[in-house]
Amino acid sequence: MSLHEKISSMSMNEIVELCIDQEQQAIDLYVMARDQAKDESAVLKFQELVDMETAHKVALKKFELEHYMDLPPANLKITDYLMEPVLSENLSTQEILILAAKREDKTAKMYQDLADHFSMDKKLNTFFQMMADEELRHKHDLETEYEKEFLQEG
Amino acid sequence: MERERPQSFNTVPMKERLTIPRQDMPEQDADQRSANFLEVNLGLTPEQAVIEAQRCIECKKPTCMDGCPVSIKIPDFIQLICNEDFIGAAKKIKEDNSLPAICGRVCPQETQCEEVCVMGRRFEPVAIGRLERFVADYSLKHGNGSAEQTKLPAPSGNKVAIVGSGPAGLAVASDLIKEGHEVTVFEALHEFGGVLVYGIPEFRLPKLILRQEVATLEAMGVKFVKNFIVGRTMTIQELMSEEGFDAVFLGLGAGLPRFMNIPGENLNGVYSANEFLTRSNLMRGYEFPEWDTPLYRAKRAIIVGGGNTAMDAVRTAKRLGADEAAIVYRRSEEEMPARNEEIHHAKEEGVKFMNLVNPIEFIGDDEGNVIAAKCLRMELGEPDDSGRRRPVPMEGSEFTMEVDMVVIAVGNGSNPLIAQTTPEISTNKWGNIVADEDGRTSMEGVFAGGDIVSGGATVILAMGAGRKSAIAINEYLKSKVWSVA
Numbered sequence: 001m002s003l004h005e006k007i008s009s010m011s012m013n014e015i016v017e018l019c020i021d022q023e024q025q026a027i028d029l030y031v032m033a034r035d036q037a038k039d040e041s042a043v044l045k046f047q048e049l050v051d052m053e054t055a056h057k058v059a060l061k062k063f064e065l066e067h068y069m070d071l072p073p074a075n076l077k078i079t080d081y082l083m084e085p086v087l088s089e090n091l092s093t094q095e096i097l098i099l100a101a102k103r104e105d106k107t108a109k110m111y112q113d114l115a116d117h118f119s120m121d122k123k124l125n126t127f128f129q130m131m132a133d134e135e136l137r138h139k140h141d142l143e144t145e146y147e148k149e150f151l152q153e154g
Numbered sequence: 155m156e157r158e159r160p161q162s163f164n165t166v167p168m169k170e171r172l173t174i175p176r177q178d179m180p181e182q183d184a185d186q187r188s189a190n191f192l193e194v195n196l197g198l199t200p201e202q203a204v205i206e207a208q209r210c211i212e213c214k215k216p217t218c219m220d221g222c223p224v225s226i227k228i229p230d231f232i233q234l235i236c237n238e239d240f241i242g243a244a245k246k247i248k249e250d251n252s253l254p255a256i257c258g259r260v261c262p263q264e265t266q267c268e269e270v271c272v273m274g275r276r277f278e279p280v281a282i283g284r285l286e287r288f289v290a291d292y293s294l295k296h297g298n299g300s301a302e303q304t305k306l307p308a309p310s311g312n313k314v315a316i317v318g319s320g321p322a323g324l325a326v327a328s329d330l331i332k333e334g335h336e337v338t339v340f341e342a343l344h345e346f347g348g349v350l351v352y353g354i355p356e357f358r359l360p361k362l363i364l365r366q367e368v369a370t371l372e373a374m375g376v377k378f379v380k381n382f383i384v385g386r387t388m389t390i391q392e393l394m395s396e397e398g399f400d401a402v403f404l405g406l407g408a409g410l411p412r413f414m415n416i417p418g419e420n421l422n423g424v425y426s427a428n429e430f431l432t433r434s435n436l437m438r439g440y441e442f443p444e445w446d447t448p449l450y451r452a453k454r455a456i457i458v459g460g461g462n463t464a465m466d467a468v469r470t471a472k473r474l475g476a477d478e479a480a481i482v483y484r485r486s487e488e489e490m491p492a493r494n495e496e497i498h499h500a501k502e503e504g505v506k507f508m509n510l511v512n513p514i515e516f517i518g519d520d521e522g523n524v525i526a527a528k529c530l531r532m533e534l535g536e537p538d539d540s541g542r543r544r545p546v547p548m549e550g551s552e553f554t555m556e557v558d559m560v561v562i563a564v565g566n567g568s569n570p571l572i573a574q575t576t577p578e579i580s581t582n583k584w585g586n587i588v589a590d591e592d593g594r595t596s597m598e599g600v601f602a603g604g605d606i607v608s609g610g611a612t613v614i615l616a617m618g619a620g621r622k623s624a625i626a627i628n629e630y631l632k633s634k635v636w637s638v639a
Contacts, residue, residue, distance in 0.1 A: 040573060044583035074536050077547050081514040081530070082415040093583055094567075098415060144538070149584060150412055152565035152610060153459040153483065153491060 004117050012123065016063050019131060022107065023057040029087075033096075036089040045093045049100050052138070072133035078143040078151070080105070094150050101142040108135035157219075159212065160230040163237035166208045176278040177206040184502035188472050191356045191440055194499055195259070198281075200240070203288040207235035209280050213272050218282060221270040223618035224325075226250045228267060228282055235285060244293030247286060252328035252371070253321065253617065255294060255363045256350060258287025261614045262493050294366050306375065307334040312631040315340060315399040317384045317572075320348020321613045322405035322604030324367070325620030326627070327376045333628050338377040338399075340384055345436060348407050349605075350613065352436040353428075355466050357473070358496075385571040390579075390600060401599045401627050404579075404587060405620060408566040408605035414458070418516030419562070423450060423524040427463045427563035434470050452559030455479045456527060458513055459563030460490040465497065467561045468505050476559075480506035482513060484532050484545045510534070510545060514552070516560055528554045566610050576600075584609065590638055593623030598636045601627055 007015060027050055034046035084102050085095035115128035166174070180196040181187075187194050198206065210232045218228040226247055234243035247254045263269075263283035271279035312335045316323045319341040331337045345351045347364045372378060384390060393399045411426030413419050430449075433439040439449030455471040457464050460483035472479040481500070483490065486509050490497060501507070515528040531551035534543035568585040578597040580588040586607055593601040603619035605611055630636065 039570060039585070040577075040581050041570075041583050041585040048583065074544075074546065076535075076544060080547075083417060085415075092567075093585065094412065094415065147538075147544075149609075150565065151484070153461050153464065153485070153563070 004114070007114065007118070007124070012127070015124070015127065016060060020057055020060045023053050023060060026053040026103065027057065030100075033087055033091070037091065038089050039092075041093050042091055042096060045096045049096070056134070056138070072136040073140040075136060076140060076143045076147070078147055079139075094146070097142055097146045097150070101139050101146065104135045104139035104142060108132045108139060111135060157216070159214070160227070160233045162212060163233050164208055164210065164212065165236075168211060171209055171211055172273075172277060174205060174209045176209065176281055177202040177284070179281075179284050184499075184504075187357065188469075188503035191473055193360050194357050195287075197291055198284050198288045200238070200288075200292070203235055203240070203285055204238060206281050206285055207232045209273060210236075211273060217270040217272060218267040218280075221267040222250075223266065223612075223614045224250045224621055226267075226286075231289065232280070232282075232285060235289060240289045240292040241297045243285075243289040244297065247289065250621075251614075251617065252325055253367050253613075254286050255290035255367060256321070256359060257614055257617070258283055258285075258290050259359050259363070260350075260354060260612075261286075262612060264494060266614070291363075294363070306332065309336065310334040310631065312336065312400045313338070313398055314627060314631070315384075315393050315397070315402045316405060317390075317402065318342075318348055318405040318407055318604075318606075319346040319368070319378065320350060320405055320407045320604065320616065322407075322616040322620035322623075323348065323403065324371065325617040326403045326405065326603070326624045327371055328374075329621055329624035330627060331371070331374050331376050335628075335631065336377075337375070338379060340382040341378065341380045342383045343436065344380050346378055346380065348405075349409070352409075352432040353463065353466070355431065355435055355470055357469065358466065383571070385575040390572070390576045390597070394599060400631055401601065403593070403620070403623055403627060404572060404595070404600065404602035404606055405604045405616070406569055406572060406602075406606040407616075408568055408610045410567040410569050410585075411562070412565050412567055413562055414513070414564060416514055416516070418518060418524065421516055421518040421524040422522050423452070423558055424516055424560045424562070425450075427457070427459070427467045427561050428566065430467055430561045431463070431470065434474075440470070440474060449474065450559055452476045452557075453478070454555075454557050455559040455561065456482045456508075456513075456555075456557050457561040457563055458482050459565075460485065460487075460492055461563065461565075462492045462496055464561075464563035465492045465500050467563055469496075469500055469503060471559065471561070472503055472505060478506060479504075480508050482508045482511050482527075482529065484510065484512040485542075486510055486534065486545075489542050512545070512547070513560075516557075517554070524557060524560055526554050527557050527560060528552065566605075568606055568609075572606075591622065592626035593619065594626060594636075594638050596638070599630070 030046050030049040037043045079098050079101040111128045111132035118124035216229045231243040231246040267282045268279040314335050314337050316339045319339045327337050346368045411428040433449045437447035438445035439447040451474045455476045457468040468479050510532040511529050513527045513529045516524050517526040519525045530547045532545035533548050535546040538544050573581045580596040587602040589595050589602045589607045593603040595602050601623045603623045604616035
């Protein structure tokens with residue numbers, strides 16, 4: 001069964017649960033990376049990402065559609081052309097940020113695809129559009145941090 | 155509390171001072187200098203220095219001092235110049251700044267002391283940096299540094315290790331030797347000066363100036379040890395427990411080059427600015443084969459970045475004989491962090507500026523040599539937190555240009571060696587050492603300051619941090635009480 005078909009047969013609560021599961025997968029990934037990281041600065045950065053994804057998960061649990069109507073920020077595309085690092089115990093903070101931003105981008109694209117697929121279902125379309133925008137917002141925040149620290153151009 | 159004004163030696167009536175033009179510093183002709191590594195700026199003449207000093211209107215509240223990170227007594231030294239007491243003026247500066255000949259050359263005065271000079275509100279600000287450089291050079295040439303004038307107190311019996319001989323370390327050394335402590339500076343490289351020697355080219359800061367400043371400190375009793383990597387040759391714990399150092403100052407700088415993480419960055423001919431400039435500045439690659447350091451002489455070089463390091467690299471590439479040396483910068487010239495003077499000099503020397511352009515890939519030939527750069531054009535989008543409009547890629551703007559050398563100058567990070575070998579010292583998520591405002595780290599007796607704490611900044615800010623730490627180290631050595639705020 002495709003994701004589209006699966007979602008068509010689900011209730012709104014089940015769909016939200018599915019999205020919460022997505023966030024949990026991210027949390028699990030970053031916890032694993034944090035525990036493997038050798039460098040203290042990498043441990044701190046991965047912990048920050050764990051905290052960020054946990055906050056998203058908590059927000060989804062309290063989900064109310066009408067609260068999520070903000071427009072997404074501009075896509076800075078800073079990490080779009082960068083090479084995706086392979087997850088390892090020796091990642092630098094720079095690589096961690098690239099990895100996380102690319103992950104948010106992929107998730108945003110997945111939600112956008114679902115929003116487009118359910119364009120005739122107003123409720124589902126709005127929900128997935130909101131989720132796509134939210135992931136783009138996370139990507140924007142990560143890229144802003146990346147730009148501030150790693151594109152000093154000094 | 156209002157500051158006591160220095161004795162005035164300025165005989166020019168106040169109204170006339172406003173009509174004196176700011177004195178231009180003589181410099182080498184652009185065509186001539188773009189083919190040599192000799193210093194570009196030649197310094198004010200004594201006559202010019204006095205005229206420039208006479209432009210000072212002796213404000214009741216000298217805002218220039220607030221603009222200086224080490225609070226040099228600017229009005230005082232300017233009055234001494236008016237009195238043609240150039241050695242006295244240099245001594246006055248040295249009360250607050252141990253490296254005036256260096257700061258006079260590389261400090262961004264236009265965003266510090268000169269930016270807040272009251273004259274600058276209606277006219278051009280007093281050329282404080284040029285005056286600082288003039289008296290420091292005069293003192294080096296005609297005086298004997300400041301060693302013979304500094305009466306050192308009796309030995310305190312305390313030993314201080316300074317790790318790194320860059321601006322922060324030298325500032326700490328200068329202040330602590332005057333307190334009677336035994337000071338030893340450990341340097342990983344074979345020359346002293348840190349970023350001043352490996353990062354800044356001869357045409358902007360002649361090495362002789364730096365050697366003279368180091369020699370002055372040596373004459374005052376500071377010991378200098380080179381080729382000594384703290385964390386490898388000996389750890390901090392060993393320095394303290396086996397060598398008996400009572401306190402350690404970490405002034406390691408930010409010497410770890412950052413790359414862009416785009417495809418092709420490991421091709422031959424793609425350098426970090428650190429490597430390229432170190433080969434040229436420290437290893438004298440520009441004098442190959444007299445000096446045994448190979449340095450690629452490109453025909454078409456691009457330098458990615460817009461800061462002073464990028465300007466140093468592009469002007470070096472030009473001097474090495476590049477037919478075309480270009481700055482590739484993702485923002486517009488307005489946002490460039492480089493000093494206006496460096497941008498101006500680079501343009502005069504024929505450097506090309508490709509603004510709002512960002513490389514996304516470097517392409518190599520069969521032998522792994524870079525032959526082209528694939529780039530995107532950028533446009534300015536919404537403003538960021540600081541109000542600067544941010545560059546975003548323009549759809550369909552991709553283009554490729556031939557290059558045979560690329561230098562990446564997008565910034566530096568912290569060397570992780572100390573963090574790896576001294577777990578007692580906390581670092582933040584960027585790898586910088588965590589220290590309080592006086593430089594105290596999480597390990598008793600160990601202080602840190604400069605770029606290793608703040609990330610890449612200016613020479614004078616590093617010196618300011620070093621001076622703050624020196625006060626705290628002195629207090630710690632006297633009390634042996636470790637108090638972290």
